[in-house]
Amino acid sequence: MKEIKVGLIRVVTTTNEKVLNAHASLLTSRFKNLDIETKCIPNQPEGIHDAETEKIAVPKIINLAKDFESKGADVVFISCAADPGVEECRRLLNIPVIGAGSACAIMAQSLGNKVGVLGITEEAPEVMVKILKEKFVCSIKPEGVNTTLDLFKEEGRANALKAAGMLKEKGCDTIALACTGMSTINVHEDIRENIKIRVIDPVLAAGVIMSYLQF
Amino acid sequence: MKEIKVGLIRVVTTTNEKVLNAHASLLTSRFKNLDIETKCIPNQPEGIHDAETEKIAVPKIINLAKDFESKGADVVFISCAADPGVEECRRLLNIPVIGAGSACAIMAQSLGNKVGVLGITEEAPEVMVKILKEKFVCSIKPEGVNTTLDLFKEEGRANALKAAGMLKEKGCDTIALACTGMSTINVHEDIRENIKIRVIDPVLAAGVIMSYLQF
CATH class of the missing domain: 3.40.50.1860 (Rossmann fold)
Incomplete structure (x- = not known):
């Protein structure tokens, strides 16, 4: 089965490894061919929960997405239901960009x-x-x-x-x-x-x- | 892994078992948890390829879909890119109806x-x-x-x-x-x-x- 390299972006800041990797763990427990690396945006411990917190998150998301692409990811997954930065990243990246929402x-x-x-x-x-x-x-x-x-x-x-x-x-x-x-x-x-x-x-x-x- | 019972509808009439089951074979070779039964609509050996052939196919598709639901299918898949009958079946059935298109x-x-x-x-x-x-x-x-x-x-x-x-x-x-x-x-x-x-x-x-x- 072909392996798919996923760059996963968490839009809540955490240093707790278990919390950080929660979505990657959920995915790899169900999809055996996903090879996932997770990164979180800096300085947003409460994540995205309104227009203001979304706005300040987008440039941080774009940075992480570009970084994943440059390191050889097959796909970037922005793990937030508001799809923050998804449209912007799609315009800038050549690989597929998936939003949770x-x-x-x-x-x-x-x-x-x-x-x-x-x-x-x-x-x-x-x-x-x-x-x-x-x-x-x-x-x-x-x-x-x-x-x-x-x-x-x-x-x-x-x-x-x-x-x-x-x-x-x-x-x-x-x-x-x-x-x-x-x-x-x-x-x-x-x-x-x-x-x-x-x-x-x-x-x-x-x-x-x-x-x-x-x- | 939970098994999913699929009722697959082919919109081209054939008595050739290999042709009939071609899409089911393709799916089961990739998705181990799909348990598929295939049926084809009657009297359309050239399938659906224009508005007229689509129109006469829809009532036949609805009949097959209802039959699959009554026999316990979890989902009906209408295997045609024009999605013929998909909207109609969604209104009539309680299980999900997927169209290839x-x-x-x-x-x-x-x-x-x-x-x-x-x-x-x-x-x-x-x-x-x-x-x-x-x-x-x-x-x-x-x-x-x-x-x-x-x-x-x-x-x-x-x-x-x-x-x-x-x-x-x-x-x-x-x-x-x-x-x-x-x-x-x-x-x-x-x-x-x-x-x-x-x-x-x-x-x-x-x-x-x-x-x-x-x-």
Whole structure:
């Protein structure tokens, strides 16, 4: 099986190796042909959670992406559901650039008909709504969850499950997770098993798309 | 690994088992967790190659799709780049319905920036152009290839390669194949190796998207 070299960009600053490599670990446990190196942007310990934190992150993301390309990556994966810097990097790089938000929305609209978005911001990421078009039903944010860090608390996980239940009640047949912190805590399995609904995890969706590169 | 039951619909009528199962064989050789049953629509030995042949195929496709769902399929795959009946089936079925054209276009726009469409009709399939949006550069049809059957001739394959070369010359960085007959003859590998360009095969693209269902 052809090996695919992935440059993975985390948009939250951390020196904790386990947290840093959480998305790479999730991907390599499912996709045997991905060879992943992870880097995180500097000086954003709370990650991206609004327009301002997104804006200051983009130049840092572009730097990391260029660096990955120059070192021989086959693909760059920006592991954030807002797709920060994805369009900019696509204009500058020759290798494919995957964003977690667009990957998640693409998979959700391929597999579902009525998609609810579960994220950590009041509004669903623009890139996801744009892809989902008429399949987008509504978005919801778990109570008390405002940054990716809030998801690591027991209450954050419980409230994410509650919010997923509300999306099902609103008639959604599929939930698209709009924060890769939800991938870090692997909440998609909890939701699928407890709420009995199809859930698209943004990191796994990106993994599936990147896996095409083996052909 | 979770097994996924796929109902695969061929939109060309054939009693030749090898031809009938060509797309299932291609998929199962790459995706170990797909358990595929194939059926073909009746009375269309030349398949779908224009608006009229598409129109008469749709009710037959819907019948097969409903049948697959009632027999316990996890997903229906309509293996034609025009996505015939995909929208109709999505409205009628509760399981996901994948079309080869939309799957191919989705993968091409995820991995490429300037996409050329190589098909067997004068115009690229509408569903593909709609998904590719501003990434769509142009479409081209190999000389002398008018139905999926023409691709089985040596001249058809050679002209498909020539056409791929023209798309590269026009500045495309990615080619999306717009006929699943091209998957049957496995021409994507020839194009990739000879023309040195990224190629998206519609059947493999659908396989990648369906593989998400293992999670």
